[in-house]
Amino acid sequence: MFDLKEWLLQTLLKLNLTNFMELKYGFTRLGxxxxxxxxxxxxxxxxxxxxxxIWQDQVGNQWALWEVDPNAPTIGMGSxxxxxxxxxxxxxxxxxxxALGAIRELKRKNINPQKNIAVICFICEExxxxxxSTIGSKTIAGTINKxxxxxxxxxxxxxxxxxxEEYGINWDHFQNAYCEENRxxxxxxxxxEQGNQLHKNKKDIGIVYGISTPIRLKVTAYGIANHTxxxxxxxxxxxxxxxxxxxxxxxxxxxxxxxxxKHPLVATVSTVNVQPNVMNVIPGTVELGxxxxxxxxxxxxxxxxxxxxxxxxxxxxxxxxxxxEVLADEDSVIRDKNIQEKFSELCEHMGLSYCIMNSGAGHDxxxxxxxxxxxxxxxxxxxxxxxxxxxxxxxxxxxxGVSVLTTxxxxxxxxxxx
Amino acid sequence: MFDLKEWLLQTLLKLNLTNFMELKYGFTRLGxxxxxxxxxxxxxxxxxxxxxxIWQDQVGNQWALWEVDPNAPTIGMGSxxxxxxxxxxxxxxxxxxxALGAIRELKRKNINPQKNIAVICFICEExxxxxxSTIGSKTIAGTINKxxxxxxxxxxxxxxxxxxEEYGINWDHFQNAYCEENRxxxxxxxxxEQGNQLHKNKKDIGIVYGISTPIRLKVTAYGIANHTxxxxxxxxxxxxxxxxxxxxxxxxxxxxxxxxxKHPLVATVSTVNVQPNVMNVIPGTVELGxxxxxxxxxxxxxxxxxxxxxxxxxxxxxxxxxxxEVLADEDSVIRDKNIQEKFSELCEHMGLSYCIMNSGAGHDxxxxxxxxxxxxxxxxxxxxxxxxxxxxxxxxxxxxGVSVLTTxxxxxxxxxxx
Numbered sequence: 001m002f003d004l005k006e007w008l009l010q011t012l013l014k015l016n017l018t019n020f021m022e023l024k025y026g027f028t029r030l031g032x033x034x035x036x037x038x039x040x041x042x043x044x045x046x047x048x049x050x051x052x053x054i055w056q057d058q059v060g061n062q063w064a065l066w067e068v069d070p071n072a073p074t075i076g077m078g079s080x081x082x083x084x085x086x087x088x089x090x091x092x093x094x095x096x097x098x099a100l101g102a103i104r105e106l107k108r109k110n111i112n113p114q115k116n117i118a119v120i121c122f123i124c125e126e127x128x129x130x131x132x133s134t135i136g137s138k139t140i141a142g143t144i145n146k147x148x149x150x151x152x153x154x155x156x157x158x159x160x161x162x163x164x165e166e167y168g169i170n171w172d173h174f175q176n177a178y179c180e181e182n183r184x185x186x187x188x189x190x191x192x193e194q195g196n197q198l199h200k201n202k203k204d205i206g207i208v209y210g211i212s213t214p215i216r217l218k219v220t221a222y223g224i225a226n227h228t229x230x231x232x233x234x235x236x237x238x239x240x241x242x243x244x245x246x247x248x249x250x251x252x253x254x255x256x257x258x259x260x261x262k263h264p265l266v267a268t269v270s271t272v273n274v275q276p277n278v279m280n281v282i283p284g285t286v287e288l289g290x291x292x293x294x295x296x297x298x299x300x301x302x303x304x305x306x307x308x309x310x311x312x313x314x315x316x317x318x319x320x321x322x323x324x325e326v327l328a329d330e331d332s333v334i335r336d337k338n339i340q341e342k343f344s345e346l347c348e349h350m351g352l353s354y355c356i357m358n359s360g361a362g363h364d365x366x367x368x369x370x371x372x373x374x375x376x377x378x379x380x381x382x383x384x385x386x387x388x389x390x391x392x393x394x395x396x397x398x399x400x401g402v403s404v405l406t407t408x409x410x411x412x413x414x415x416x417x418x
Numbered sequence: 419m420f421d422l423k424e425w426l427l428q429t430l431l432k433l434n435l436t437n438f439m440e441l442k443y444g445f446t447r448l449g450x451x452x453x454x455x456x457x458x459x460x461x462x463x464x465x466x467x468x469x470x471x472i473w474q475d476q477v478g479n480q481w482a483l484w485e486v487d488p489n490a491p492t493i494g495m496g497s498x499x500x501x502x503x504x505x506x507x508x509x510x511x512x513x514x515x516x517a518l519g520a521i522r523e524l525k526r527k528n529i530n531p532q533k534n535i536a537v538i539c540f541i542c543e544e545x546x547x548x549x550x551s552t553i554g555s556k557t558i559a560g561t562i563n564k565x566x567x568x569x570x571x572x573x574x575x576x577x578x579x580x581x582x583e584e585y586g587i588n589w590d591h592f593q594n595a596y597c598e599e600n601r602x603x604x605x606x607x608x609x610x611e612q613g614n615q616l617h618k619n620k621k622d623i624g625i626v627y628g629i630s631t632p633i634r635l636k637v638t639a640y641g642i643a644n645h646t647x648x649x650x651x652x653x654x655x656x657x658x659x660x661x662x663x664x665x666x667x668x669x670x671x672x673x674x675x676x677x678x679x680k681h682p683l684v685a686t687v688s689t690v691n692v693q694p695n696v697m698n699v700i701p702g703t704v705e706l707g708x709x710x711x712x713x714x715x716x717x718x719x720x721x722x723x724x725x726x727x728x729x730x731x732x733x734x735x736x737x738x739x740x741x742x743e744v745l746a747d748e749d750s751v752i753r754d755k756n757i758q759e760k761f762s763e764l765c766e767h768m769g770l771s772y773c774i775m776n777s778g779a780g781h782d783x784x785x786x787x788x789x790x791x792x793x794x795x796x797x798x799x800x801x802x803x804x805x806x807x808x809x810x811x812x813x814x815x816x817x818x819g820v821s822v823l824t825t826x827x828x829x830x831x832x833x834x835x836x
Contacts (some may be wrong), residue, residue, distance in 0.1 A: 044783045076666070077762060084694065084696055084698070084699060085694045086694060087695060126698070127696070127697050128694075128696040128697075128698070128699075128700055131697055133698075135469075152814050162459065193648065194645045194647075194648040195447060195645070195647075195648030195649065195650075196649075196653065203698030212647060214646075214647065214697075214698070216697060217465070224803075224806070225805060226802070226803060226804060226805065226806060227612045227613070227778065227779050227804045227805045228632075228684060228686040228688055228711070228778075229610040229612075229613075229630060229632065229684060229709070229778030229779040229780065230611065230613030230614075230684075230777075230778035230779050230799075230802065230804065231613065231614075231713045231775070231778070231802065232613075232676070232682055232684065233669070233672045233673050233676055233682075233683075233684055233685075234673065234676070235614065235802070238669070238686070240665055240687060240690065241665060241666060241669045241687075244662050244665040244666060245666060247658055247659060247662040248659060248662060248663060251651070251659045254651045255652065258650070258651055258652070264650055264651075265651075266646060266647060266648075266649065266650065266651055267651075268646040268656070268700055269658060269659075269701075270646055270692075270695075270696065270697050270698065270699055270700060270701060271692060271695045271696065271697060272658065272690045272692045272695065272701075272704075273695075274688075274689060274690045276502065276503045276504060276546075276805075277688075277689045277691075278502055278503060278545070278546040278633070278688065278689065279545050279546075279549055279632075279634060279688050279689060279707050279709050280544070280545055280546070280551075280688065280779070280780075280805065281502060281546075281688055281744075281806075282688060283687075283690075283807045284806070286690075289596075289697050291646040291647070291697050291698060293646070293647045306476040314792065327697075337643070353740055359647070359648075360645070360648040360649075361645055361647040361648050361698070362647065384644070384648065384649065384653070385642075385644060386644060386645045386648065386692075386700045387643060387644065387698065388643045388644060388699075388702070389643045397491075
């Protein structure tokens with residue numbers, strides 16, 4: 001039988017559908033893709049081998065349950081197996097590997113839990129495909145926006161509905177994956193940090209206080225497309241010339257705010273789409289996607305207002321039209337203090353170095369936390385690199401994650417040695 | 419039998435594969451596409467109806483010949499039927515319609531030419547698909563770069579070779595479309611202006627002195643992709659923040675040059691490609707396509723050098739890497755003075771308002787002019803709009819174009835009434 005480290009590596013490889021983690025172009029498993037489905041199938045096999053009960057719910061989340069008594073409370077754990085385009089193999093996957101690893105440890109130690117333990121692979125966590133994130137956990141928590149989702153498309157013009165149906169999901173009933181209050185007693189997500197605080201400060205574990213959920217803006221500038229060779233410089237309505245200064249403005253205004261504010265704010269022009277985007281045509285339409293985050297909700301909302309007024313100023317200056325759409329704007333989520341304290345005590349008891357921190361990235365636990373007492377635990381990302389083929393967390397840190405969850409579960413499930 | 423105006427309209431519609439010119443999204447007929455082939459097939463039908471001999475050459479150019487004597491000299495005319503993405507229905511097509519219209523007029527007037535007259539639809543004139551323009555006329559003129567073409571791809575990663583082969587062209591032999599010196603006595607292209615000089619100054623005809631062929635640069639900035647939420651503002655290597663100031667620099671430097679130089683210069687950042695271009699990832703790689711034109715070759719080359727040094731400065735400032743590639747850099751082409759004079763005299767004689775002007779756009783005639791005495795004649799584009807669904811030239815101006823070419827041909831072919 002494999003030792004834990006070897007089992008973690010093999011499980012990581014299986015869920016990533018690979019024999020080798022160091023791939024030049026990383027991993028691409030978009031939400032509701034065949035690749036995500038294949039990863040879920042691997043999860044089913046691994047969970048079955050651990051003796052867990054497995055099923056897929058109506059939206060495509062994959063469940064694995066250690067059921068000791070249908071009437072006992074259930075402790076939920078989970079994360080996701082989808083990735084961004086050319087992302088890393090740890091984002092989401094590490095949390096699933098560790099949750100399964102903790103169950104394996106409980107079994108190996110002959111712990112006999114008094115509560116059920118569930119592991120969930122939430123479907124389509126990343127916003128990489130549709131600009132909408134955490135579809136699986138939103139459905140479980142009942143915070144879906146079906147009418148909006150029906151209209152949103154990926155870059156190939158496929159709607160969420162079409163993608164779901166191709167995946168085998170029934171669009172009319174997927175919301176039935178919603179869970180009642182008594183489904184969980186509590187919920188824990190373990191995830192790689194995706195930032196550099198733990199690695200830089202040599203901490204093993206991060207216990208998350210707040211998640212800075214993004215405000216997302218789509219700014220569309222409308223100029224007039226024309227031939228690059230025949231339109232004199234002072235006769236143009238170039239949408240790109242008009243709106244591109246916003247890219248530096250977002251960066252500089254965010255830097256300024258961080259000089260004086262208590263909580264950090266991050267803001268990024270992360271997407272640019274130019275129409276028609278050919279060499280001999282002046283840009284007619286330009287879409288910029290802007291992602292703004294802080295655990296201080298007022299700070300991020302004031303920033304978004306400031307950016308909007310810069311857009312209007314640029315539009316006036318260059319005599320073009322600008323449309324600003326708010327794609328997302330949610331309150332920052334504060335985790336359950338009781339669970340945070342439990343993890344702090346446990347880390348101290350285990351002699352692990354840890355810190356209380358905020359999360360700049362959104363996670364499925366955001367949605368779970370709206371309904372159930374929830375916690376988010378981080379393990380380090382080397383050099384803070386994530387959403388990139390170089391994303392990496394050493395096996396040693398996955399092992400420490402397993403130790404922490406195993407200890408937590410042992411305390412929670414009131415188990416005894418058989 | 420249709421009168422000329424009606425025939426011009428019907429021919430315009432047929433070549434555009436439409437019943438209606440005013441289409442919201444204009445016309446999309448990329449080079450070597452099925453749409454271009456369908457337009458070429460329409461051309462064959464129309465030319466056959468005019469009694470012309472038709473064939474396709476080895477690269478896919480479509481020829482129509484009024485052959486009076488295989489040993490007589492041939493006057494060539496021609497333009498193209500391909501378009502940019504969502505372009506207009508006059509760019510290229512108007513020139514073909516008018517060339518055919520002039521032949522129809524010669525026949526209607528029972529002119530019996532002493533020379534052959536050829537009309538050529540050059541394949542893949544636009545650079546919209548591959549970033550490489552005038553493939554058909556380059557092949558005829560023998561200025562192809564086959565090894566470079568083999569590597570270039572469109573946005574779907576299809577190489578020129580693959581596109582040609584799918585079109586039915588034999589890659590190994592397409593260069594045999596090359597024409598010997600004695601193939602033409604002279605060559606004339608009539609085209610819509612695609613700029614606003616004729617319309618603004620109320621001129622019927624433009625006689626082109628020089629074509630400002632573009633220098634095209636591809637600037638690639640290499641930053642580091644990372645999660646937008648977890649990377650603090652001062653810890654980033656955002657390729658877009660680093661390189662985007664170049665967009666304003668290109669505009670402002672070009673405006674500055676036009677204040678003091680004799681010939682105008684135009685410069686455009688026309689394409690932007692961000693990798694990975696998703697909401698929650700900091701731009702890791704950004705490609706900018708820059709198009710620089712002037713009939714003053716030194717002016718445009720100095721400008722390109724200036725932009726390159728700005729790139730290097732931005733790279734140093736933001737500590738990223740920048741690569742600059744020159745995709746195109748050709749001398750500006752000056753037309754045959756003799757042909758220009760003939761058209762000037764002819765316009766004066768016909769009482770048409772005309773001007774001598776430069777072309778900001780490249781045309782197939784650029785390549786033909788390297789081998790044969792050539793001329794480029796413009797008719798107005800309303801409001802100078804081109805490469806856009808609103809591109810428009812009234813039928814009256816097409817008719818004037820036919821009159822001019824008919825008179826020119828009548829003078830040249832030394833014909834007599836039968």
